Every structure is written in structure tokens, then in C-alpha cells.
Amino acid sequence: MRNFLLPTSLLLVLTILHCTTTTSFAQSPAQSPAPSGPTNCTKILEKAGQFTMFIRLLKSTQVADQINTQLNNSNQGLTLFAPPDNAFSSLKSGTLNSLTDQDKVELVQFHVLPTFVPLAQFQTVSNPLRTQAGNANNGRFPLNVTTAGNQVNVTTGVVDTTVANTIYTDGQLAIYQVDKVLLPLDLFGAPPPALAPKPEKGSSSSSADSPVSAKDDSDDTSGVMGLEQHVILSLGTALVSLFFL
Template identity: 65%
Template structure:
């Protein structure tokens, strides 16, 4: 019986090896839908921008659009954490929720654009914040001989520091500054000058109100002349009447 034990073990091991080799291989795990915040999280240094994208729900809008078969792709300008920390203190806290949404949407182009496409782009570019032609959300890009991309808003000038991600449908470019749109951060229009208060302390009455026709009192002189003329006329009439009575 003992001589059979090694043989049985060999047969058992052979059976296990044969079964394992014949088992079908597991298919590769399919890649999930595009997630823009996951891309930025993997890249690092975009914590503030990610938080704003999530709080404004712009991240959800982007992911939904990217996973739509009819999408023309998207281009995202992502300011780094250093770009946000360079803003004046309290800048983001001073914005309303609606302005924060517009600010993040201002960093999104509704089409995929490669670095080479920026060289022939027609300015101003349209963003998801609104129409660029009305002067509120203009976004202009220029490139130099080294294919460096500069982005201007009318408020700030930013530079694309690197390409974070690009797959032909989504392009993510890192920025050294936050893109501030004119509609939110542009100079306020000048306030109209206040109307002069009437009758205030120390105010000088107008000549019409005082009855004067000139500053030197010529109006009073003319009035007295009229009164003297009327008096002479009455005296003449009285003398003429007395002569007739004699």
C-alpha cells in the first residue's frame, strides 16, 4: 500500500495542474467612466480646485458630458493650489454661490482642444460660463514659438504650466493663476456725481430767487427808474388838468 502513495500523490498533483491550466483567464477589468476629479487627484496640487468643482457640482456636469456619446469633448484649465493661495485674502469667500459656479465654468471650454489647436484658435474662446462676445466672459489664448500657451481674461494673464491629461476627448491643462472673468472681477462702473443739494447751509441764493438781475444790484436801479418815470408822468397830467380848469 505504501508504494502506491507516491503514485497517487503524483496523479493528484497532475490533475490539479491540468485543471488550473485549462481554467479560462479572467478578463481585464474594464476602465470606468471618465472622472475629472479623479484625474486631478492623481495629478496632485489641485485640492482647492477639486473642492470647488465638487461644491458647485460642475464636476458632475463635466463627467456627465464626457460620458455622453454625442459630446465634442471638453478642455479644462486647472489652477494649482499655489494659484489660489496667490489670490488676495478673502477673494473666494466674497463670492456668492452663483459667482463660484460661473468662476469654475469659466475654466471649461465646451470642446476638446490640443496644445496645437490653440495656435489657430479664434479669440475670444467660448467657455461654459457664458458668451464671450458680450464682453463679460472673454477668454483669449496666444502661443509663442515654443508652443507655450498664455491665457488672458482682461483681469489676469495666466500661463499653461503643463498638460495634466489628454485622451482625445478630455484635455486638462495646469495653470499658474486663477482665471478671473470680467463679469465678476472687472472694474466697477464709476458712480454718477451726486446732485447739488438745494438750500443747504452756506449755499448762495440764486439771483432769480432774490429778484436781482445782476450781481451789482442793477436790477434795483432799473426798478427805481421806472417808478420815477411814472411819478413824473402823473405830475404832468395833473398840471395839464389844472391849466384846463383855469
């Protein structure tokens, strides 16, 4: 009887071990963490919500592709200022429709800094900030920030706004929500006043610039000529008188 129970017990133990091992291998793939995908700025904004208009501009101008390519193929970080939908709805009617395709690209690029800037670092950055729209030193795309405690103020020369909150940051990409669309001075600033045209040489306006001097010259000439005529007549009279004497 004991000899019969021993093989049976051994068989039962082996069966349990086999089932446990099989179950462990079957569950192991589900327990492994999913591989992290490439950084995608539009998906981050979609998850945050309320950025439909900005996402549409990022995609239509292909700036989103440039951002994602740069983030996933280099170590250079980026900072993105993202206006929500209500910021776009507060714009003057027809503002975006009045822009050319190139203008829209520059508008979106104006919201992108080519480096990763943590929120606390805005206290020490140098103004104007350089954006992907162009070099701010030529006066076309100035973007300046100031801080007051924890508040970050942003000004473009056309609009003033603040950083409302941090949407995303991972040490390479920072996305901050701003209350207004950042309108660059080069696209939305007042045009410079037109310069008055210079008068052409020989025009009537140039001769009219000095009427007094012209009159004075003529008066002086006539006076000199009158004196010469008087002297000549006097000499002539004297000669005639001598002849008859």
C-alpha cells in the same frame, strides 16, 4: 509488453492535454484587459497631484458631476484649465470666503470651455472664448488667449497667466495646468465709478445755475417801469399847466 505500454502512453498524453487545457482556461480571465471606466475629471487630477483645492471646488460646486455627465453621455468635448494648489495659496487672504455659493460655481465654470480644444488650436481660436460661466460677448466673463510659439497666454481682464503643461488629453477631454487662478472680471474687477446724482427740479441748485440771467431780467424790468413812470409824470404836468392857462 508492447501492448501494455501503448495504453499507458496514451493515458499519459490525455492527462497532459487535460491539464494544459484546464490551466489555459483558468488563466484567461486574468489576461483579459480590464474594462475602461467612465471619464472622471477629479480622478485624473488626483492622479496628477497638487490639485487639492481645485478638486474640492469642483466637488463642492457639483461642476465635476456636470463635466463627467456631459463627457460620458454626449459626444461634446470639454477643455479644463486647472490651477494647482500654489496658485490658490497665492490669492489674497479671504478671496474664496468672500464669494457666495453661486459666485463659486461661476468661478469654477469660468475654467471650463464647452468644447475640446487641442493645444495647437489655441493659435486659431476667436477671442473672447466662451466658457461655461456665460457668454463672453456681454462683457461679464471675457477670457482671451494669445500664443507666442508654443506658449499659450491666458488673460481674464484681472489676471494674466500661461498654460504650464498638458495634464490629460484623449480627444474628448483636455486638461491644462495654468499658473494662476482665472479670476473673472465680473466677480473680481473694479466696480464702475458712481454717477453724480442729477439735481431735482425746483431745487436751490437749479435756480443757482443761472444767477446772472435772473439778475439781468430783474434789472431790465425795473428799467422799463422807471421809464413808464417818467412819461406818466410828464404828461400829468403838461395837463395841469394847460388847465391853468
